[in-house]
Amino acid sequence: MAYSVKINGKTYNVDVDGDTPLLWVLRDVLGMIGTKFGCGIAQCGACTVHVDGAATRSCVTPVESLNGSAITTIEAIGATAAGAKVQKAWLDREVVQCGYCQSGQIMAAAALLAANPKPTDSDIDDAMSGNICRCGTYGRIREAIKQAAQPATQSKGG
């Protein structure tokens, strides 16, 4: 069946089974490879996108469940205020290593900051513990989120 999906402000029609996870529609059908596959069972967060602004595991989100919701992926998150701050902080703090988990980390962090501009450590724990990083960049992720949460004028960077 054909479904229409709204991704990063554009509408796409895709002809797949309704239970096809959004992740594969993004990566394999539409060629948006920034969203990653890590586990397929909502355990790692590599596939995190925003569905109407909420961090969502696309690997367990059937395309038929979207009902016209607005999807945002790593490819477009830099256009949002929170996303841009997070990306900058990620570079300033040298967070990435292999980088494979980082699309998902950035999407989770951007959703956190958009909803909660001043997260506490335990807010960060809650928002980010669903995202695994095998390279162990957790300490830097926490620091980068704190930096991104600073008002722009106080942001030092690095």
Add this chain to the structure above:
Amino acid sequence: MTDLSRRHLLRAGAAAGGGLLLSFSLPFGSQAATAFAPNAYVRVGEDGSIVLTMPYVEMGQGTYTAIPMLIAEELEVGLGQVQLEHAPPDEKTYGNPLLAGVQATGGSTAIMASWQPLRQAGAVARTLLVAAAAKRWNVEPASCRAEKGEVVHPPTGRRLKYGAVAADAARMPVPKDVPLKDPKDFKLIGTPAKRLDAPAKVNGTAVYGIDVRPHGVKIATLTQSPVFGGKLKSVDDTAAKAVKGVRQIVRLDDCVAVVADHMGAAKKGLAALKIEWDEGPHARLTTADVARDLEQATLNAGPVAENIGDAAKALESAATKVDATYQVPFLAHATMEPMNCTVHVAKDRCEVWVGTQVAARAQAAAAKVTGLPLEKVVLHNHLIGGGFGRRLEVDGVTRAVQIAQKVDGPVKVVWTREEDIQHDMYRPYWFDRLSAGLDETGKPVAWNHRFAGSSVVARWLPPGFNNGLDPDSIEGAAKFIYGLPNKHVEYLRVEPPGVPTAFWRSVGPSHTIFVVESFMDELAAAAKQDPVAYRLALLDKTPRTKAVLTLAAEKAGWGQALPAGIGRGVSVQNVFGSHLAQVAEVEVAKDGTVRVRRVVAAIDCGIVINPDTVRAQIESATIFGISAALYGEITVKDGRVEQSNFDTYRVLRLDEAPKIEVHIVQSGDAPGGMGEPGTSAIVPAIANAIFAATGKRLRKMPIDSELLKRPA
């Protein structure tokens, strides 16, 4: 690692496009100094571009930043002026001299192998460029100087960009001896440089192996015999073929793959297959069988890895004796990017897209399956979403080519996480038996250590396995840091039936350091001495090791009181050419749950290329080790791996991650490896901290919380 520089062969020639091409070579392992071949390339284009072909692959360790720093330092250019290319598969050219000439990124060797030759390459290129400019100006080269990609003649203020003299430089005679900079004059090396690969990794544009999409590519996923060594008996694919988007079912001897338009359809098709397996000889295998075999093996003598004095005799007359056995489990790599490989097999040609630590081996694997000559296999190497040793193996390439042979057009074979974990090649299980003797003062006078386990080297690099021993399995156990009068170490190679083994981050020392540093802690306890002071007394002959231990203890506040249920543990090592001490602060809850609260590391890894990378690697390797200590265990039942995804093969998460402080000791020694030491060091530090907190000695990994439960 002794003075590679004198044995270099440097050649210059005109590069395609009219620039200066500089190739240089490294000796391969211990082969005679005549066996030189070009090893890497620096290209200075007429447009001033400087392209470095990278023999080492980026998998998160920062090598794409640190390696260019070496060249840029001597070449007098900014990091921003250097461009990078992946090396094509070519073992003759890009073989890693520290891995016996195999084109591999592993064992924390990249910086060690590149330290001299890459700086040399930069220095020679700079000298030629300066000479060319001096000739054009008709002045003495000595009156000129290079800076920021230009040659300058200070007396007249004239300047020429490198690109402008590149063609001339290619025709200048190559100087014999080019002095390298004194480390105190370094401008780049030792400064925190921004990672060159970071921007693409934060905006989703970085292309990993799993991201390639050659025109018309289909997606396949697979299931291999769940029992090690089993074969495919029959498969009913009626329901699978009916799934929308499924194109083809591929049957191999021991594997079925579903080829589809997208991974969603491929997975759905896979789930719809009805498969019967011929389970083969390992159908009843359990981990306990493997452990029992190893334990049995250690009852008999094995090849001697090291012997000093007479440990048996010294043990007899010792005042106190301490005996223990230790075990470490099979471990999966669980790299964040699941196994994948994209292949297009055509009649007379095969194209492969993959992220690999061993490009030449990957190419050879494809050639072997297809029967094509090497030059008909084109390999595109990509960023790796975590290697940890898994991408030193080419089983995934072989598998993908076997499948692609039956598919028309390119096919991307993507393993599910379940397949990735259940068909990994595992860190070996090891069993260790130790006994030590102490004199009246508590000092160790005898040390006996015998252990059994798989030799990865024997399979991966057969010439490295000699007289029953290989250097990796015994690193950290033989020739360790402590000065002991009587020491005897034996290693028995015992391969587990059916279970494939491979290198895993921190390789041999992931086992030996846990055992040695835990047992040393036992000796300190038996002697009723402080674990740090006890170790320091044995480190007089290894001052760099002693210094990092002293520093880590001081920074960690060693000796200061801690609340009940919290303990500090220490470990110290010199492996991969780096000295590292770690102090872990660990909390053990009443229900036995273990939490690592804080880790303090002190490292001397020789001259630091990029201090931020050193910190990042210690942080990373430490988290990797904590995952292993707390949760890491692959078990086998009925010939099958019992774990399957991150729910059953747990790894550390952000809310569990401790504060990690890294203190770097300034050093003028040649650089050591950084990607791995943190993993081997942290595991015993945690076990020792648990002992300090609870009095319980854990001799088997991973930590069993049941053993740590206290009555409420």
